[in-house]
């Protein structure tokens with residue numbers, strides 16, 4: 021287990037998202053640049069304050085972080101690219117915190133985003149890794165939808181769930197999305213709409229699968245003693261843990277790396293699931309939202325149905341208050357900062373109509389990098405508004 025480290029010397033600010041669109045006009049560099057500029061404006065910073073840059077993207081290639089630094093006119097002493105999908109932004113964050121603590125940089129901007137034409141996404145999933153290319157693509161099963169359909173069927177059996185139970189989660193997220201101007205799907209969803217949506221891979225329909233959009237997110241990681249750290253409500257990280265490839269793809273995929281890291285995460289933060297005021301759980305498919313909440317101790321297997329209807333559907337647990345990716349949209353690697361940006365906005369009292377009253381503690385998870393059965397990467401962090 022990694023040793024704990026003092027996070028008090030680091031602050032997060034400048035959380036921002038570029039409005040998600042389907043097949044928009046801006047290319048990846050432009051989206052990343054827009055997120056960067058919005059983040060600076062939100063944090064009250066100038067480009068010359070930034071001395072570190074992290075970039076997460078699938079479609080930024082052949083450019084890399086240094087090319088974006090040049091386009092933005094940045095001179096930096098710390099730079100990082102990450103293409104680990106749903107884990108990428110939080111992976112950069114984990115490194116950025118260390119860099120700021122160690123004095124390699126004082127003020128790091130992290131940006132994540134993608135622009136997709138329809139054919140780009142197909143190309144991405146079929147070439148996601150060598151395993152997919154060699155073994156799944158020839159079977160016509162390159163898309164993650166097929167694999168998460170199997171995980172959903174298995175979870176339905178294990179937890180005694182029906183489609184109407186998943187509907188309650190998806191519909192609640194859509195309700196949150198109706199209060200997020202940046203979300204791509206904002207019209208409230210009815211149960212019959214959910215149940216009758218076009219099937220994608222039994223038992224998943226279109227409304228269970230994260231929609232592909234364009235967009236970008238950004239935030240700033242800064243030393244707590246930096247003069248600009250007081251430009252807006254300060255947010256600190258109480259604990260951050262990652263656990264990747266915990267079982268060599270030999271498990272059932274319904275227990276993620278979060279089950280491994282949860283004891284240390286809660287012990288280090290000194291907090292418990294019941295104390296979280298707002299929660300962003302990586303939501304590529306509803307099955308994984310439930311799997312991660314269970315791993316983190318929000319409910320026990322026997323209570324899954326009750327938890328969905330009493331805590332999630334009622335909003336008693338403010339879960340994925342941006343609408344989550346399922347309603348706001350998944351802009352490629354931007355998904356890796358999506359949940360963090362939302363929790364930071366909630367903790368900074370900047371969430372507009374969907375603001376959770378007196379939000380002090382928040383939880384964020386990242387998940388991703390499907391090898392051939394399920395995601396291999398898991399990260400979680402607990403945040404506090406100071």
Ligand SMILES: CC(=O)SCCNC(=O)CCNC(=O)[C@H](O)C(C)(C)COP(=O)(O)OP(=O)(O)OC[C@H]1O[C@@H](n2cnc3c(N)ncnc32)[C@H](O)[C@@H]1OP(=O)(O)O
Pocket residue numbers: 105106145163164165205220225226227229230231232304346347350355387388389390395
């Ligand atoms: C670790 C991970 O993150 S793994 C996950 C990685 N991501 C993925 O694999 C993406 C999964 N999603 C998908 O594959 C696709 O979105 C699909 C298959 C579900 C849907 O794709 P398609 O069937 O091609 O539908 P398409 O995107 O063209 O949309 C068709 C219509 O449905 C609408 N639509 C699509 N999704 C939604 C949604 N969630 N809510 C409401 N409307 C939707 C579209 O706006 C479009 O409407 P229009 O015709 O009026 O413009």
